[in-house]
Amino acid sequence: MNRRTFILGGLGTLGVLAGGGVLFTQRPEFGRLPRGERLARLEASPHYVNGKFQNLVPVQVMNDQNGENRFVAMAKFLFGDKSHLSPKQVMLSKKTDLQTLNPAEDVVVWLGHSSFFMQLGGYRILIDPVFSPYASPLFFINKAFPGSNVYTAEEMPKIDVLAISHDHWDHLDYPTIMALKPKVKQIVCPLGVGEYFESWGFAREKLHEEDWETEIKLADDLSVHVLPSQHFSGRFLTPNPTLWCGFAFVTPQRKVYYTGDGGYGEHFKAIGQKFGGFDMMLGENGQYNMAWHAIHMLPEETAQAAEDAGAKQLLPAHGGKFALSRHPWQEPYRELTKASRDKNYKLVTPEIGQLAYIDGQKNEQFGPWWENME
Known part of the structure; x- marks a missing residue:
């Protein structure tokens, strides 16, 4: 093979790979970026600057730690020792039948990671559901722990409100969303995320898509507030094309705060003052690293x-x-348990699928189930 043939062959291979990459990103799970009227609405937001969303306080998503740049850190994550990152046995769980719950009870069921089923004021609310075996468009990245996928979309009851905090793969899962499609009555999400749902065939009238500090009044006795978080967004190469958020779910009797993903900031105090506290907080705790400390x-x-x-x-x-x-x-469980010993709240740690009462009155003493696993 002469040099010219070798070079042309190499260029051809690169062309095929590049073409395959383009086709790969055209798969429906990548969705599409905001456009038209939705893009104009994004551009009107005070949090949308120079073509992308920004946090209340400017932060660096990634910073170099121990002399490692982000590429070295990513290589270690993908190819380093992973023996301690996941359990060596099947996850413990106590599966509650969600179809037969008393609708008059305000309860929450952790479904694994940041997925929650909640009954509040008689409404059924599903938060960031991911029932897929991978939180990624690639089958070999971000595999779910064995036994952690206890529920399927088919086992969900009719959903009054589907709440999506942002567009990352471990919070917005295309196969799960499509399987839930016939069951979902209304969707709440931050600005721009509605574009994914419309590209996946959801009717626009089901979407309630708002900026931070916006109340979405779904009924006389149910409001969902879109609240700030300190994070970022994007499903591929475009940075921060859609907004990220936390939610407050409010009925005349109860208030529940879901932080979504995000780093620590002054916004937590502001939210506490605005709502006068909460019956329960569903709080991010895990997947942290000093290299991305600002956003987890x-x-x-x-x-x-x-x-x-x-x-x-x-x-x-x-x-x-x-x-x-x-x-x-x-x-994360061990360290949060230590950090909670002198706090004014009660730490509630159910297993996946185990029922927890939002008022706390009937809650059993949830044990440190993670210590019963390797």
């Missing part, structure tokens, strides 16, 4: 955020299903 809380910060928000109970999210960082999988 450490356990002691999750504890402080619950204090700032005035939560009576804290139920941790963002763990127990996917290893997106390099800390041991039990570490």
Whole structure:
């Protein structure tokens, strides 16, 4: 083979790979970027600057730690030792039949990672559901822990409100969303995320898509507030094309705060003051690293955020299903338990599928189930 043939062959191979990459990103799960009237609405937001969303306080998503740049850190994450990142046995669970729950009871069921089923004021609410075996468009990245996929979309009852906090793959899962499509009555999400749903065939009239500090009044006795978080967005190469958020779910009797993903900031105190505290906080706790400390809380910060928000109970999210960082999988639970000892809230740690009462009155003493696993 002469040099010219070798070069042409190499260029041809690169062309095929590039063409395959383009076709890969055209798959429906990537969705599409905001356009038309939706894009104009995004551009009118004070949080949308120079073609992308920004946090209330400018932060660096990734910073170099121990002399490692983001590419070295990513290589270690993808190809380094992973033996401590996930359990060596099937996840413990106590599966509640969601179809037969008493609709008059205000309860929440952790479904793994940041997915929650909640009954509030007689309404059925599903938060960031991911029932797929991978939180990724690639089958070999972000595999769910064995036994952590206890529920399927088919087992969900009719859903009054589907709440999606942002567009990352471990929160907005295309196969799950499509399987749930016939069951979903209304959708709440931050600005721009509605574009994914419309590209997937959801009717626009089902969408309630708002900016931070906006109340979505779904009924006389149910409001969902879109609240700030300190994070980022994007499903591929375009940075921050859609907004990210937390939610407050409010009925005349109860208030529940879901932080969504995000780093610690002054916004937690502001949210606590605005709502006068919460019956329960579903708080991010896991997948942290000092290299991306600004956009994921450490356990002691999750504890402080619950204090700032005035939560009576804290139920941790963002763990127990996917290893997106390099800390041991039990570490977030162990460290949050330590950090919660002198706090004013009660730490609530059900197993996947186990029923927790939002008022706290009937809650059993949830044990440290993670210590019963390797």
